[in-house]
Structures are given as structure tokens and as C-alpha cells.
Amino acid sequence: MNNKKIIMVLISTFLMGVLTGCGSNTNETQSEKSESASQTGVVSDDSSKESNENEEINDNSDEMSAETESEGGKVLVVYYSASGNTEAVANTIAETMNADIFELEPVEPYSDDDLNWSDDNSRVTKEHDNPDSRNVELIAAAVDNWESYDTVFIGYPIWWGIAAWPVDGFVKANDFTGKTVIPFCTAASSGIGESGELLAEMAGTGNWLEGEKLRSGASAEDIQAWVEGLE
Incomplete structure (x- = not known):
């Protein structure tokens, strides 16, 4: 090669x-x-x-x-207040119990003249004398998530020995089955009387406990002592 x-x-x-x-x-x-x-x-x-x-x-x-x-479970405080006393107690209960609050407001609010029980011609006196006229329409009677509340406080002033009738519309409109209901009231002189029992009869459902009259200046300690006494 x-x-x-x-x-x-x-x-x-x-x-x-x-x-x-x-x-x-x-x-x-x-x-x-x-x-x-x-x-x-x-x-x-x-x-x-x-x-x-x-x-x-x-x-x-x-x-x-x-x-x-x-x-x-949750706690709800429902109230009607004519002069502000019941509202003050309701707010203290709500704060003490860490509860939600729901105010009952008539579509036609009561004026000071309407609430003058000593005047025979005042609205509240006429409604007292004529029970058929006590069906007070409320702005709202239904509470959001009503089924989530286990305990319901219901507050009101005392009118002629019974719960102020604007509360009646709320009681009639709701089902209290499975709920513990605790009435409370404010009054100048009279106690709670049979107002709570009458509301329980009106409701027809729920476990209604004995109610209590509370002063408008009730403190958180007063409320706590009362609630603990209910157990």
C-alpha cells in the first residue's frame, strides 16, 4: 500500500x-x-x-x-324597648353572654304621647282596653339563622301586668322547639308576674324558664349572677 x-x-x-x-x-x-x-x-x-x-x-x-x-350553640337576646330601659338591660346581657341581639321595632313607633298610660285617649290605653287592637306590626319578626340559636332571652317592659304587646308578634311568628327561652322585663314598680308564662302559652313550643325583673342599670355582675342561678 x-x-x-x-x-x-x-x-x-x-x-x-x-x-x-x-x-x-x-x-x-x-x-x-x-x-x-x-x-x-x-x-x-x-x-x-x-x-x-x-x-x-x-x-x-x-x-x-x-x-x-x-x-x-349560640345565644340571642331579643327585646322591645319603649323608653330605653329594656334596651340598656338587653345590651348588658348580650355583652355578658357574648350573644347576638335583635330589636323588635313596630312599623308605627310609639311616641311619648302614645305611651301615656294615664291618658284615656292615648294609643297604649286604647290598645289595652281593646285587645283586638294589640296586633302590632313589626318591621321584622324573623331572625337570620334562627335555627342556630339554642338560648333566647326575650326582654320587654311591663304594661298593665303583662309583657308589652309588641313582643307578641315575634313570639307568634317563631318556632321555639328545642330552644331554652328566658324572659326578662323592666318595670317601674310591678314585677314580672305571669308575663313569661303567658308568652310561653302563646308560643306553644320551647323550654321557657322562669323570668326575672331587672333594673335598667343592671351590671354585668348582676346579669352573670342571675344567669348562673338559672342553671
Whole structure:
């Protein structure tokens, strides 16, 4: 073999080696890229899975919180106040018991003249003398989430020995089944009398406890002592 042919063989062998090496490196690079992409995909899937698991945990926590609130029961203070005395007591009870509060408001409010019981021509006197006229329409008698309340305080002034009749519309409009109901009143001189019992008869449902007359300046300590005495 002459020198020219030897050189050509060597060149051909060298080129084949170079090409083979490049191909191998290319395959290795592609393999590494594929593995990297695969690993990245796994991490992404794990992150998605972890995110979903966290969302499920949060959802479960929210459900448990809602269930705990429902099981713990809630307290509501409902009241009608003609001159502000019952309102003051109702606010103190709500603060002491960490309760929600709901005011009963007549569509046609009572003025000072309307409440003048010594005037035979006043609105409240005429309503007292004519029981059919005591159906006082309220702005609202339905309480949001009524079913969530386990204990309901109902407050009112005493009119002629009974609960002020604007309360009647609320009592008649609601179902007290499964609820503990606690009447309270404010009055210048008379006590609570049979006002709570009469409201219980009107309601026909609920566990009505004995009511209490409270002074308008009753403190949180007074309220707490009274409530503890009910148990």
C-alpha cells in the first residue's frame, strides 16, 4: 500500500471516530435532558399533590370549625324597648353572654304621647282596653339563622301586668322547639308576674324558664349572677 492510501485510511478512521464520539455525546445529552424533564415532572406532580392535600386539609378545618360552632350553640337576646330601659338591660346581657341581639321595632313607633298610660285617649290605653287592637306590626319578626340559636332571652317592659304587646308578634311568628327561652322585663314598680308564662302559652313550643325583673342599670355582675342561678 502506498503512502497516499495509508493516509486516506487514517483520515477515514479518524473521521469515523469523531462522528461516533459526537453521536454518543448527543445521545447522552438527550438522555440527560429526558431524565431531567422526567424528574421535573415528578416534582411538579408532587407539588400539585401537596397543594391538593393542603386544600383538603383547609376544607376539613373549615368544616370542623363550622360543626364546632353549630354544636356549641349560640345565644340571642331579643327585646322591645319603649323608653330605653329594656334596651340598656338587653345590651348588658348580650355583652355578658357574648350573644347576638335583635330589636323588635313596630312599623308605627310609639311616641311619648302614645305611651301615656294615664291618658284615656292615648294609643297604649286604647290598645289595652281593646285587645283586638294589640296586633302590632313589626318591621321584622324573623331572625337570620334562627335555627342556630339554642338560648333566647326575650326582654320587654311591663304594661298593665303583662309583657308589652309588641313582643307578641315575634313570639307568634317563631318556632321555639328545642330552644331554652328566658324572659326578662323592666318595670317601674310591678314585677314580672305571669308575663313569661303567658308568652310561653302563646308560643306553644320551647323550654321557657322562669323570668326575672331587672333594673335598667343592671351590671354585668348582676346579669352573670342571675344567669348562673338559672342553671
